[in-house]
Amino acid sequence: MARVALFVPCYIDQVYPQVAIATIELLQKLGLDVVYPTNQTCCGQPIGNAGYECELNDVAHRFIDQFEEFDAVISPSGSCVHFVKAQYSFINQSDSVKHVRNHIYELCDYLTNILNIKNFNTRFPHRVGIHYSCHSLRGLDSGKPSEIIGEDYSNIQSLLETVQDLTLVHPERKDECCGFGGTFSVDESAVSVKMGQDRCGDFENLDAEYITSTDMSCLMHLDGILKQANSKTQVIHVAEILNQTVTS
Amino acid sequence: MHHPVAAEKFIQDTPRVNWHNKAVWYVREKRDKAAQDIPEWEQLRDYASAIKTDTISKLDKYLIEFEQRAIENGIKIHWAKDADTHNKIVHGILDTHQSRLVVKSKSMLTEECGLNPYLEAKGIEVVDTDLGERVIQFAKEDPSHIVMPAIHKKKEEIGELFYEHLETEKGNDDPNYLTEAARHHLRKKFLKADAAITGVNFAIAETGGFVVVTNEGNADMGVNLTPLHIASMGIEKIIPKAEHLGVFLRLLARSATGQPITTYTSHFHKPREGAQLHVVIVDNGRSRQLGQEDFRRSLHCIRCGACMNTCPVYRRSGGHSYGYSVPGPIGSILSPNMDPEKHASLPFASTLCGSCSAVCPVKIDVDKQLYKWRQVITEKGFAPNKKTLTIRLGKFAFSHPLTFRIFGSLSRKAGRIFPKKLLNTFFTKWTTGRDLPDLPKKSFRDWYLKNGIDSHD
Missing domain, CATH: 3.40.50.10420 (NagB/RpiA/CoA transferase-like)
Incomplete structure (x- = not known):
């Protein structure tokens, strides 16, 4: 049986443990042998995106060391997975590095493309809007971005469509960025907040009870905006929805 | 004037920024409809990109x-x-x-x-x-x-x-x-x-x-x-x-x-x-750009402006906020080649959402070049928000798991003990418009060591 590791991004470990718990529980219920390497920290994305890739050598090597022995690495964050896949070219491309970069998956992509799951027997009786994580969508090809001309597909949507009593709502701007962008959220605070407010508005106008995503970082930003505005709309990571009542 | 400052000014007039966002997005929508009428659109983009690469x-x-x-x-x-x-x-x-x-x-x-x-x-x-x-x-x-x-x-x-x-x-x-x-x-x-x-x-x-x-x-x-x-x-x-x-x-x-x-x-x-x-x-400056492998594809540009229309940052900050003749995503990868110090903030004026690269008719990897320019600008010492100390601390914590855990645990404790109002004053760049997240007592790792391994075994 494949040995899979759980990669829990630093901020999920510290701020949103429930998301990682939902992820590991979900994967275990699906019969996977999941291990959480307990000395993991961070992939280094905040440092790289801030322009300090030159400082990341140790961080990246440590990341690879944690995960090289596993057949697959799964994470509830498209953005961090994308960073490893797309940006880890600054370290020497040893076999371990190549192996990890080729076998690291965002959760929904793994469920869809590798496990080929078609049904969860899960129930979530709410109005839910999908906020597409840009790095999942455009970086990991986990769906067809609205700019690209071709056949529509979306891993997260296909999974959520199998959830009983869940009503999907679809904003007009299907995949507009939420404005988080890591350090962008503080360096360009005004633009970031405005983008986030607009994005929240797209879902509030559809009476969405929940905004869900493959990335908790987008949701952290949107949640901050919703809470400050005392909105009725809440955020929930997709793993938490899919882990509601799995009866596999 | 650096982009965040100019953008913040533009954003103060909410009705105008909403109008601008809508007016520019309307053109993106028109582009989508026109492109959808061409079944071979993606193939055309491939051809265009290949011709430009050869050229x-x-x-x-x-x-x-x-x-x-x-x-x-x-x-x-x-x-x-x-x-x-x-x-x-x-x-x-x-x-x-x-x-x-x-x-x-x-x-x-x-x-x-x-x-x-x-x-x-x-x-x-x-x-x-x-x-x-x-x-x-x-x-x-x-x-x-x-x-x-x-x-x-x-x-x-x-x-x-x-x-x-x-x-x-x-x-x-x-x-x-x-x-x-x-x-x-x-x-x-x-x-x-x-x-x-x-x-x-x-x-x-x-x-x-x-x-x-x-x-x-x-x-x-x-x-x-x-x-x-x-x-x-x-x-x-x-x-x-x-x-x-x-x-x-x-x-x-x-x-x-x-x-x-x-x-x-x-x-x-x-x-x-x-x-x-x-x-x-x-x-x-174009031949200088041509000499830089990471950035030469910016010369594919046919100046259609689609990356501006699609850019969520451009739509909310206006073209003048970029302070360069070509604004928006493409301008942010062209301008640092002209003057990396003057235009240092532009590669950072992006969430790296990648919509620019996906809409680009000649397939310029704009978001990847923005990321690369950030590295170059930092190396040259022109980074608009110098974060050297924060970065070094982060780097140390991310390389030393125990430090990371202690720092995380203390921060969570502080986050729970100190009143929100006080915390807000430390993090105004975040808390203007956003609440800080509530912080949990235990990290995921804490939970895993107690529950995860047991339930797994």
Whole structure:
């Protein structure tokens, strides 16, 4: 049986443990042998995106060391997975590095493309809007971005469509960025907040009870905006929805 | 002024930023509809990208081929290594012809070179004949978009400008009325002008001809009414063959405005009888860009502006916030090549959402280049928000798991103990508009060591 590791991004470990718990529980219920390497920290994305890739050598090597022995690495964050896949070219491309970069998956992509799951027997009786994580969508090809001309597909949507009593709502701007962008959220605070407010508005106008995503970082930003505005709309990571009542 | 500062100013006027966002997004939607009508759209993008890759890899060959053919056709060719040389050449030609009034159709290259102020200082009147360009010329502003230079102006403001400059009725902002007024005003200028300046959309190496696209016919009007036509082109405007126009023209108008084709696609091959035709070929930093592997693909750009229309940051910060002749995502990867210190904030003025790269008709990896420019700017010591200490601390914590855990645990504790109001004052950049997240007692790792392994076994 494949040995899979759980990669829990630093901020999920510290701020949103429930998301990682939902992820590991979900994967275990699906019969996977999941291990959480307990000395993991961070992939280094905040440092790289801030322009300090030159400082990341140790961080990246440590990341690879944690995960090289596993057949697959799964994470509830498209953005961090994308960073490893797309940006880890600054370290020497040893076999371990190549192996990890080729076998690291965002959760929904793994469920869809590798496990080929078609049904969860899960129930979530709410109005839910999908906020597409840009790095999942455009970086990991986990769906067809609205700019690209071709056949529509979306891993997260296909999974959520199998959830009983869940009503999907679809904003007009299907995949507009939420404005988080890591350090962008503080360096360009005004633009970031405005983008986030607009994005929240797209879902509030559809009476969405929940905004869900493959990335908790987008949701952290949107949640901050919703809470400050005392909105009725809440955020929930997709793993938490899919882990509601799995009866596999 | 760095981008975040200028953007914050623009954002203060909420109704205006909402209007701007909507107006620009409308053009993105028009682009989507037009692109969807072409089943082979993605294939066209592949072709365009491949042709451009080939072109810029043999740019010297194609440029010389173009020059030879153009000279054979009777066109006079000039080479300008930078903006200043370009301006001097253009002024020299105008001076020889004793031209006093020049009609110019839209050319982002002349904006890049600052040609208008240069010529005006020499006593030459330059009239921008593209309606949007004329509007901002009246307003004494720079273009805020490369295709729709006055997209930031509301019709009421244009009415006011025309009342001041064209003596239209005060308070009349009917677009038809204003356009008609501009038309009459520009006709007079066209008839009086003694030279015309245009840009170049595509220069074809095998024919020595070039193509200029407009929607208003203003390029043709100027070129056909005056005895002197000067066309300015960047070295990257070359395409090898005339047949390649079939790829680029289909992509350009659809990407730019959602039109199947621009109203006018004018092909110039030789001077008119009794007239002169000059082409100024400009480098101005482009060959330096060509020499940088990570950034050379930016020279694929055909200046359609689609990356601006799709960019969520551009739509909410306005073109002027970028402080460069080409704003938006493409401008943010071109400008650091011109002056990495002055434009240091631009590669950071992006969430790296990648919409620019996905919409780009010539498949420039804009978001990847933004990321790369961030690294270069930091290395050069120009990073707009110096974070060296924070970064070093982060790096240390991420390399030492125990430190990371202790720091995380203490931060969570502090987050729970201290009153929100106090915390907010430390993190105003986050808390202006957003609440801080509630922090849990235990990290996931804490939970896993207690529950995860048990439940797994």
